[in-house]
Amino acid sequence: MGNTNNTNEQDTEFALCTVPENERKSYFSLTIVWTGFVFVITSMMAGGGLSAGLDFKGILLAVVLGNVFLSIIAVAVSYIASKTGLTFALLTKYSFGEKGSRVASMFVPVVNIGWYTIQAATYGHFIAQAFNWSGTAELFCMAVSAVIMGIFSMKGYKAISILGYIAIPAIVFLSLATSIRAVGMVGADGIWNHVPTDSISIGSGITIVIGTWILSTATCIADIMRYAKSAKSAIAATLTGLLGGNIFMILCGTLTSIAVGDSDLTNVLLSMGLLIPCLILMTTNIFTTNASNLYSTSLNLSNAFKMDRKKIIIVILIISAGATLCRPYQISFLFTFLNLLGTIVPPLPGIILADYFIIHHGSYARLEGVKFHNFNIIPWIAWVLSLVLVFTLPFGLPSLNGLILGAVIYTVLMKITKKQVIKED
Template identity: 30%
Template structure:
């Protein structure tokens, strides 16, 4: 029997309707709001102190090209089906099996939300002396309130935040060049503690691979595949690259990997608090939105209620998460990329782009081939040399295809024997 989801304008548990699909510009600002991520500037700061300018450019272009390819494939699937990451996982992982990727992805986003709240509140507290707990509770609840309104609120907020952060980052880079001798001075710099290129590319990819796996949560609203893929690739290749460059240039000249410290040295901290606050706000709303979809898949509860609960939890745990979650994220980044690899392999290679509607599809409870492939991706990320997230995706795809072939052969043999 078909379920009525007509009242769910965020389509948490069904396909996005054609009437709610968006064109190029609304999708582009949402995806740029997703990738204009303050943590990418922090990661860029780390690269800026360990790489030459040419190495940095090559690293950022390579890392974000890899991210663009990965997320572009996921965007294509989402635009065609109108389904979120969590609902797509039902085809490959099974109906109950999809709870594994939903839980891993969602708990990561709740964690990022808490980190983001603290990332905003701490610099403000440093400058103003205001009570840190009041800042965290106030900003966390405000971010949660806007996430309550769903995709439309994300679009409006992104239209404000994206140009603002682009202007701030450009001003910061321009001021650094003016004070220290311009591009020539930057290209002449050599790091005191050089970083290996594989390590640097790994940092670039790992900085957004978990978020990138959730690309379908947003691109399912795209009017068509061309819009979904083009806006996603632009956002990751251009938007995320700009974030890295904004963080790296200041770090190279001021020897401060924290963008807030760089902006403080430049006398731009007041504007920085406002604009970085907007930037973190968009990212945090995306995180809450995605986590709400994931936990809705697990619990069947309305997304808005789950968003409210996740926002309160993330806000109350913000300082703890800020101080402890980043280390755990390195573990999660080995556990998440293989999920996207399995979604890609199942849609393009196993089912040949032939997904039915949710109501007309009979899902297995759990599909062991996906669980095995996910585990193989985790092992590959932790043990193989090279770029860990890329190893995870490729291993998961390879193992999933082999496991599906073997499972098909076993079922054929059983049918013939019967």
């Protein structure tokens, strides 16, 4: 017990243990952090991209259905996190095993670093465009952006929540202002009767919307909602962020892109002649999301490597700053990334949800009181088989297929093999 206590004293962000009751947060605090996470420029970019392939009615359908799907996953994961007080990385111990959890934990940060880099590059690109910089100056802006954004995640949950209190009112006001200006440019009829320059299916549109937040709703949200005082406040904060925040951001991106006739959000914002407001919007928007993104990533890697969270952040910032030099802010790159996430990630939450609600009957034994076997191969088999079937099936929505297949295959294999991940005394 002595070692555990010492670990907890040093682990101020509870990366390796349960969040104690006296550290739990209110609905308002959770909503500020989660909504600040959700208010991200890439959602606006996705909305702009959708305007190139769908009419406005199709965009509305894709946005609503995509966010309902995301909300179902997010609510379930938030419920588990609030009940257990555990990060996503620690939750995976119950299904993947002690060492298997470290491998599973690596998946989230690898993808999150990609997200972090895309957003840092987008911000640096915007700054360079605003001041007519190019070449080396643009690369410098992107690399420096990646480093500066890491400061808030270095400070932890409290710093991110303070950032959210400052940023969210600015984001809401400025997003509304640009949207109102956009409607004023082409009129309500111009928005409603929008004709896309290209054509994509509703299913593809839904998959892109799901791709914007599937990773975070399946994994990172647990790192925030583990602080909830109750499951009710966790669920309410979750729905506020997704059904309010994410739908709002995607539609703001759609409206501005339709008005200007360009799906590149940087070009759209600059062409509206609102340099200072747009600079504030981009700064508050991306900083809140990337701070939470890197915070979650550091928690997962802390579990994987048993290493100090702040040292991990320094390494990530070096990697990300270098990766921005590849200019990953192009909309085509983003859409490829979102489609990939919307397909390969859903089996993972399916496995986690099936493990908690079906295999463990809706309750995990307290982390500090159990020991785990090192490795459980079954979730990996379930994930791979799910993806094979997802890419093979000629019907259905890939994201939904993956979620259901992951849950069903994992449950069946666990029941057949009678596999136990928790060691018996």
